[in-house]
Amino acid sequence: MNPNEVFVPGKFPIEKNNIYADRGSPQHSVRSAIDRGFVPLVFGGYGVGKSSMVMHCLEKERLSGRLIYIETMYKKNLKDIFQQLLEKFGYTIDKKTDSNENESGSEVGVSAEAGILWSIKAVLSGKIFRKQRRGSQLTKELIVTSPTDRKIMELCENKQIVLVIDELHRANEIAINDLSAFVRAYANQQNKFFKIVLIGTGQDASRMVYSDPGNDRALQEIGLKSMIADESRLLLTQGFDKLRLTYSEGIIEKIISTSVGVPFVLQYIGLEMAEMAQRNNRSEISLIEFESAMKNYASNKAQRLVKTYKLAIETVGEKKYRKQILHAMSKIDDEYITMEQIASEVSRRMEDNIPSTTLSGPLRDLKSDQYGGVLTNISTAYGGRAHNYHAFKDPAMKSIIRMIDEGTIEKYL
Numbered sequence: 072m073n074p075n076e077v078f079v080p081g082k083f084p085i086e087k088n089n090i091y092a093d094r095g096s097p098q099h100s101v102r103s104a105i106d107r108g109f110v111p112l113v114f115g116g117y118g119v120g121k122s123s124m125v126m127h128c129l130e131k132e133r134l135s136g137r138l139i140y141i142e143t144m145y146k147k148n149l150k151d152i153f154q155q156l157l158e159k160f161g162y163t164i165d166k167k168t169d170s171n172e173n174e175s176g177s178e179v180g181v182s183a184e185a186g187i188l189w190s191i192k193a194v195l196s197g198k199i200f201r202k203q204r205r206g207s208q209l210t211k212e213l214i215v216t217s218p219t220d221r222k223i224m225e226l227c228e229n230k231q232i233v234l235v236i237d238e239l240h241r242a243n244e245i246a247i248n249d250l251s252a253f254v255r256a257y258a259n260q261q262n263k264f265f266k267i268v269l270i271g272t273g274q275d276a277s278r279m280v281y282s283d284p285g286n287d288r289a290l291q292e293i294g295l296k297s298m299i300a301d302e303s304r305l306l307l308t309q310g311f312d313k314l315r316l317t318y319s320e321g322i323i324e325k326i327i328s329t330s331v332g333v334p335f336v337l338q339y340i341g342l343e344m345a346e347m348a349q350r351n352n353r354s355e356i357s358l359i360e361f362e363s364a365m366k367n368y369a370s371n372k373a374q375r376l377v378k379t380y381k382l383a384i385e386t387v388g389e390k391k392y393r394k395q396i397l398h399a400m401s402k403i404d405d406e407y408i409t410m411e412q413i414a415s416e417v418s419r420r421m422e423d424n425i426p427s428t429t430l431s432g433p434l435r436d437l438k439s440d441q442y443g444g445v446l447t448n449i450s451t452a453y454g455g456r457a458h459n460y461h462a463f464k465d466p467a468m469k470s471i472i473r474m475i476d477e478g479t480i481e482k483y484l
Contacts, residue, residue, distance in 0.1 A: 072088060072313065072314060074314060074341075074342050074345035074346045074349065075342060075346075076088040076089070077089065077090050077310045077313050077314055077341075077342075077345070078090060078310055078338045078339075078341040078342035078345060079338060079342075080335050080336075080338035080339040080342060081335060081338075083122065083123050083126045084123055084127075084338075085123075085126050085127065085130070085133070088313070090306055090309055090310040090313065090338075090341075091123065091127060091306070092298065092302040092303070092305040092306040092309070093302070093305075094120065094124050094295065094298070094302065095299075095302070097113075097124065097293050097294065097295045098124050098127065098128060100291070100293045101113060101124065101125060101128045101268070101293055102128045104291040104293070105128065105129070105233075105266050105268065108261075108262065108263075108266075109289060109290070109291040110254055110257065110258075110267045110268070110269060110289045110290050110291065111125075111268050111269065111291050111293050112239075112269045112270075112271070112276050112279065112280060112290050112291065112292045112293065113125055113268070113269070113270045113271075113293050113294075113295060114270075114271050114272070114273060114274070114275075114276040114279065114292065114293070114294055114295070115272070115274075115294055115295035115296060116272065116273075116274070116296070116297070116406070116462065116463070116464070116465070116466050117272055117464065117465045117466065117467070118333055118334065118335055118465060118466055118467055119295050119296060119297050119298075119332075119333075119334070119466060120295065120298065120334040121270050121272070121295050122237055122270055123334065124295060125235060125268055125270060129233055129235065129268070132233040132266075137230070137231050137232055137233055138232075138233045138235060139155060139156060139159050139232055139233070139234050139235065140235045140237070141155060141234070141235065141236045141237060142237050142238065143237060143238035143241055144236060144237075144238055144239055144241050144242035144246055144250075145238060145241040145242075146243075147242070147246060148243075148245060148246045148249060149246065149249040149250060149253060152234070152236065153223055156223060156226070156227065156232065156234070157226075159230070159232065160226060160230060221256070221260060224256065224257060224260050224262060224265060227262075227265040228260075228262050228263065228264055228265040231264035231265070232264075232265055232266075233265075233266040233267075233268065234265075234266070234267050234268070235267075235268045235269075235270065236250070236267070236268070236269050236270065237270045237271075238270070238271065238272070239269050239270060239271035239279040239280070240271040240272045240273050240278075240279055242279070247278075247279065247280065247281060248281065250280060251280050251281040251283075251286055254267065254280055254285075254286050254289055254290065255283070255285035255286055255289070257289060258285055258286070258288050258289035259285070269290075274294075274447075274449045274462070276292045276294075277292075296332075296406045297331060297332030297333060297406055297466045298332035298333075298334060298337070299332065300327055300332075302332070303326075303327045303330065303332055303337055304323055304327060306334075306337055306338075306341070307323055307326060307327070307337065307341055308323065310341050310345070311341070311345065311356060314345050314349075315354070316345060316348055316354060316355065316356050317354060317355045317356065318355065318356040319356075319357075322356055322357065322358065322361060325361060326340055326341070326361065328473065328477075329365075329470060329473055329474055329477070330470050331401075331404075331466065331469045331470045331473060332466065333466045333467050333469075333470050335467065336368070336467060336470050339364075339368060339372060340361075340364045340365070340368060343360075343363065343364035343367050343368065344356050344360035344361060344363070344364045345360075347359075347360045347363050347364070348360055365474065365480055368480070369474075369480045373471055373474075373480060376465070376467060376468055376471045377471060377475075377480075379443040379445060379468065380397070380443075380445070380468065380471060380472065380475070382442060382443045383397060383437055383442045383443045383445045384397065385433075390421075392417075392429070392430060392432075392433035393433045393436060393437055393442065395417045395420060395421060395425075396413055396417060396430060396433055396434055396437060397437065397445065397472055398420065398472055398476055399413055399416035399417045399420060400413060400416075400446075400461070400463065400469070400472075401469050401472035401473045401476060402416060402473070402476070403416060406462055406466075407449050407460045407461070407462050408460070408461050408462065409459050409460060409461075410427045410430070410431070410434070410459050410461070411427065411459075413427075413430060413434070413461070414426065414427045414430055417430060434446070434461065438461075444464060445463065445464060445465075445468055446461055446462065446463060446464060447461070447462055447463070447464040448460070448461065449461070449462055
């Protein structure tokens with residue numbers, strides 16, 4: 072078996088030999104919510120494995136061809152979702168034609184307008200769509216007048232469709248408003264087979280779908296954090312076992328510590344180590360493979376994050392508080408970190424008593440675009456800020472800083 076059949080960084084690990092670690096309670100909650108007819112809203116930081124987890128929860132729907140995956144809401148609205156749904160039903164999408172044009176064919180034209188002044192022509196094969204009257208074309212139309220109309224949902228219910236909408240955090244205000252109306256309609260429709268799953272990056276799930284009694288009745292917010300040590304260990308050991316490569320617990324711990332639960336980093340390092348072992352006809356994963364994997368990661372994948380890190384840290388002055396904060400936070404295993412934890416770790420590193428008030432300014436800077444926006448605030452479920460909690464915007468940055476701190480990457484840059 073080739074290592075790239077097992078470790079698949081940057082791809083959904085959904086093929087037969089791909090390695091995947093069960094995500095425990097969040098994964099169970101997603102499947103349970105789907106089975107109960109709720110709308111799971113899966114949220115969390117960048118790169119924690121939200122989409123991969125959802126795809127595993129929906130394996131039977133995916134294999135049966137009933138899953139429709141909207142990969143992003145960037146520059147999209149409900150019209151685009153309806154269009155993809157209709158295409159799944161075997162319809163073709165076209166614009167309205169001039170009523171005076173003379174066309175021929177053997178379909179019935181069905182137009183759906185999603186409350187956004189745009190027409191979708193859905194063609195059902197095998198029926199006559201063209202009728203002539205004084206040289207003009209008459210078309211029978213099915214009109215969906217708003218996002219709350221039942222017509223689209225009736226089609227989805229009949230086809231037992233599961234609709235997954237990803238990157239919800241990139242949707243504009245109009246799209247969020249329309250989608251929120253659609254979710255309210257879904258809650259009132261009492262669908263038995265049609266399911267909706269929403270995925271978005273961030274800690275403020277309520278901004279991805281507007282909160283009101285109708286939506287709240289249907290939604291179930293499910294947060295996902297970075298992989299815990301046991302999940303990371305399971306992914307690595309099962310992958311190496313599948314490739315019949317032996318390893319020591321020390322090597323596994325080293326990979327886990329460096330990757331800080333980022334699935335992409337775990338998959339990438341595992342792939343690099345396995346490929347090198349096979350090239351050298353070795354059956355054991357060792358420090359040699361680990362060093363090689365880190366070298367390739369540094370040269371091929373870490374450049375963007377290292378550049379952002381260098382922008383964020385202070386390069387002059389004795390204290391370098393921004394740098395101290397980042398390195399302190401990288402050593403703390405919690406995903407959401409308090410100011411007290413930061414101050415304690417910075418004080419330990421600097422062998423001095425550094426009060427929280429001294430760090431508040433540099434900490435605020437690290438959340439600004441001027442310094443790369445490395446850190447972010449944590450929001451509550453109701454859109455407010457959870458005071459005194461801070462996190463890395465991209466969990467992979469935490470991994471990079473650990474690598475720099477441990478000297479496993481910087482020498483390769």
